[in-house]
Each structure stands twice: as C-alpha cells, then as structure tokens.
Amino acid sequence: xxxxxxxxxxxxxxxxxxxxxxxxxxxxxxxxxxxxxxxxxxxxxxxxxxxxxxxxxxxxxxxxxxxxxxxxxxxxxxxxxxxxxxxxxxxxxxxxxxxxxxxxxxxxxxxxxxxxxxxxxxxxxxxxxxxxxxxxxxxxxxxxxxxxxxxxxxxxxxxxxxxxxxxxxxxxxxxxxxxxxxxxxxxxxxxxxxxxxxxxxxxxxxxxxxxxxxxxxxxxxxxxxxxxxxxxxxxxxxxxxxxxxxxxxxxxxxxxxxxxxxxxxxxxxxxxxxxxxxxxxxxxxxxxxxxxxxxxxxxxxxxxxxxxxxxxxxxxxxxxxxxxxxxxxxxx
Ligand code: MG
Numbered sequence: 001x002x003x004x005x006x007x008x009x010x011x012x013x014x015x016x017x018x019x020x021x022x023x024x025x026x027x028x029x030x031x032x033x034x035x036x037x038x039x040x041x042x043x044x045x046x047x048x049x050x051x052x053x054x055x056x057x058x059x060x061x062x063x064x065x066x067x068x069x070x071x072x073x074x075x076x077x078x079x080x081x082x083x084x085x086x087x088x089x090x091x092x093x094x095x096x097x098x099x100x101x102x103x104x105x106x107x108x109x110x111x112x113x114x115x116x117x118x119x120x121x122x123x124x125x126x127x128x129x130x131x132x133x134x135x136x137x138x139x140x141x142x143x144x145x146x147x148x149x150x151x152x153x154x155x156x157x158x159x160x161x162x163x164x165x166x167x168x169x170x171x172x173x174x175x176x177x178x179x180x181x182x183x184x185x186x187x188x189x190x191x192x193x194x195x196x197x198x199x200x201x202x203x204x205x206x207x208x209x210x211x212x213x214x215x216x217x218x219x220x221x222x223x224x225x226x227x228x229x230x231x232x233x234x235x236x237x238x239x240x241x242x243x244x245x246x247x248x249x250x251x252x253x254x255x256x257x258x259x260x261x262x263x264x265x266x267x268x269x270x271x272x273x274x275x276x277x278x279x280x281x282x283x284x285x286x287x288x289x290x291x292x293x294x295x296x297x298x299x300x301x302x303x304x305x306x307x308x309x310x311x312x313x314x315x316x317x318x319x320x321x322x323x324x325x326x327x328x329x330x331x332x
Contacts, residue, residue: 029120030054030085036154037122037193039217039246044193044281054122054281055326056086057296057319058251060288061128062108063092063101065295068303069287070108072115077305078287079119082320083327086122088250088283089113090162091142093129098142106142110149117155124157124195124250124283125150130165132197133177140184151189158185159250161197163223170199170207178213186215195248197221201257203233205240205247212245219246222280225257225294226267234274241278249275249282254315255293259285263293263314272322276331284319296320 034046046052057078060066070089078084089112091098091105098105109125116123125146127139143158150156160181164174178196185194194217198208202221212218222237237247252271254263275282289297296316301307309317 029079030122031120031155036191037157038191039193039219042241042244042246043279044219044246044248051279051332052281053275053279053326053331054085055323055330056084056088056122056283057082057323058088058124058126058283058286059090059112060286060290060295061090061092061097062105063095063097064288065290065299066090066286066288067108069289070112071303072111072118073304073306074287075112075115075119075121077307079121081305081307083324084121085327086124086281086283087112087116088124088126088159088286090126090128090286093127093135094131097128099135099138113150113156117150117153120155122155122157124159126159126162126250128162130163130201132161132164133168133173136177136180139177140181143181144184144188147185147188147192151185151192154192157193157195159195159197159221160185162221162251163201164197164199166200168199170204170211174199175208175211175213182213182215182218191217193217193219195219195221195250202251203229203236205245206236206243209240209243209245219248221250222247223249223251224271225253225255225259226271227254227256227261227264229257230267230270234271237274237278247278247280249280251285252282253285253294254318259292259294261293263318265318268318268322279331284323 034052044052089109091109113123198205198220202223205222208220254268255261285294288295289299289301
C-alpha cells in the first residue's frame, strides 16, 4: 500500500468512527438520551442518574379547538421546529369530553401518545378535569387501561388530576383521589412517573409537600400563568421543594390565568430563570387554534404543522423561543 493510500484509509477510518460517535448526539431524541424518568429527592433524573429538565408543549382540551391538531404531524413538527422533548395530551373530560365521547377522545389522546413514542419524545397523559374527584372510578379505569397499553414505554408519564378546582381540599378531596388512581396504575405499571395535581389549580404545592402521597416515582404539578402569578407563587414552590417535594410544571402560560390578557414577556423570563435554577421541566399551554392569548396558533392554522414563525401568535413565538433555547442549552 502506498503512503498516500495508507493516509487515505487512515483518514477515512477516523471519519467513520467520528460519525459513529457523533451520530447519537445528533439523532437521539429525549427518551433515548434519558430513559425512564425517576424522582430522586426533589429532582427528576434519567437512567444515568443525571438531572433531567425538559421543555415542551401541551395540547389544548382534546374536545375543543385543539381537536384537529391531535395528530402525528403536529407532534413531529413540535419536535423538529420547536425542539420539544415532551408533549402533553390533555384529555378533556367534562363538557363534551371523555364523559360523553369516550372512544373519540381516547383515540385523539392515543394518536398523540403513539406519535410521541415514535418520535422518541416524552408524553404526558393528562386527565384534564377540574373535578376529577367526582370521576374517580372512571379515571382509575382509564389510567389502568393506559398502563396496560403503555406502561412498558419509558416515554409515558401519567398526570392524574390537571387542576383541582379552587375549594377542593388536599386531605379530603385530592389526596384520596390520587391514592386510588395511583394504586390502579401501580397494580399494572410499577415504575413510570405519575404526576399528582395540587389544590387551587395546581398551585398549593406546599400543602401537598406537608402530606405527600405514599408510593414510588410520584411528582406534583405546579402551574403558572406569567401575567397573573409571580414571586409569591415561586416562593410557595421553593417552600415545597425545600420540603423535598419534586415539582413538574406540566402547564404554564405567557398571559393571564384565564388564557387572555397580554403576553407578559418579562414575567415569563422571570419564571424561566426560576425553572432553570431549579432544573424544572415544563410544557407551554398550548396547541389550540383560538382567538385567545394563550393559543400558540390562530384559528385556521394548518392542522399538519409546518407553521412559519410569523404564522404563530405572539405567545406562540415567545414559547417557541423558550422551548428551543431549553433544548439547545438544558440546565444541568
Ligand atoms: Mg413502566
């Protein structure tokens, strides 16, 4: 072999091994990177024991303006263009949702779950109901079915009570509900992460911290809307985390808690700084086409994604920036 040939094969070999070692960094999705998520103290860690902080997007109520967007193209678009590591499928329960149309609503949610698994993303199965404690048996049966179907997939996270309506108490309403639904899931799936809603629209995390649900791999929902909730809610979250409670921001908005009002970019930044400091995971609300500030797309937006940035709403553009930034530079 001539000297030049040897040089060529040597360089080609180096390039081959470089490509092999670099490929997982370029191609691996969130689930290939972290595996099954696990609560470790107040933190969320992957199978390698390192802290995980994900950013992504929640679909809106499955029975309303979000309905046509519950498809694989949107999940793929959120991964490709938003660089989302997680999506949240919000099963609407009352008001024309799962209570009245179980097959239709379940099929919508499963379309998003299946697409997220195929895309190597995490997916939250969210019982989107402010009165879940009135539907305990139905919810337990639904989550048992989901556990049978998806409990072996590390992608799947169960969120069993979106936002308990103000007035429900932890001890009398939310915790007893959670204990029943957690038991139904754990009878089938011993290990996937379960997220429990907290009183007062998933804000009173300090109350849950004082009396957590017994069981393994359980985190608690903290929700905020940047236009309404500020330092006082962050202080409550810090109190809960210092008590050892693992939090997961399964839903947040750029605007007021009603979904209306103006986009509060400064308050959103304060929350993002806070979530970075505490390495929290979060999903923006949300994917639905409505003339409402919180919606990321306006009415009429394409139902297969491919949205140009200027086709997003103001909130959509801001949320996209934060989600992309998280993927490019996740907190460690
Ligand atoms: Mg499992």
